[in-house]
Amino acid sequence: MRKRDERRRGMAAVEFALLLPVVLLLILLLIEGGNAMHTYSSLVEASREGARHVLMEGETADVQSLVNAVLADFDPDDLSTNVTTDPVDNTVTVEVSYVYKMFGSQSGEGMFGNDEPFTLVAQTTMPLP
Template identity: 80%
Template sequence: MRKRDERRQGMAAVEFALLLPVMALLILLMVEGGNAMHTYSSLVEASREGARHVLMEGETADVEALVAAVVADLDPDKLSTNVTTDPDANTVTVEVSYVYELFGSKSGEGDSEGLFGNDEALTFVAQTTMPLP
């Protein structure tokens, strides 16, 4: 039987305590990155569907309602849709933008800092251009 070294007791707890903040930060960054990618992917899909809708229904189509329905899981107050037709190039462009706030941000609470500092909002923009028939 091996005799335990008394000086090494608690070493695993110390290593765990040193690595825990690093691992927690990595997990937080992975979750935030996945959420940001999901948001941008939803915006790209909404801009494509909006452009298809204009092609099918014409310029009078209610693209904003369709975009809002496609990205129903996002905050509609931070979402904006812009439809532009270019008669010279005979194209339609649908641009969807969203103000994305990082995890830990304290929106609407004055000048207080969130988890990552003051400047915590990113604007994601997805744009789709399609030729008109």
């Protein structure tokens, strides 16, 4: 039988205790990154739907209510929509922005050492007929 070296006793527990915060931080960042990508993908889809809606209904279309319906899971207070038409290029641009709240924060402000909120913006430009 092997004799255990008394000096190495508990070494695995110390290594585990040192690596656990790093591993948990990486897992948390992966989850939050996936959530941010999903949010941005939803914003892109809403901006595309808004641009299509303007093409079908004309410039008087209510794009804000359509975007709110497409993004029903999002807080409407943190969501804004901007529709602009360019008569020179004959295009319509729909821009949807959302104040993203990382790590379950109540406000998107002050996450990166400043007071500016972290905002995700998606924009779609389509030619008018």
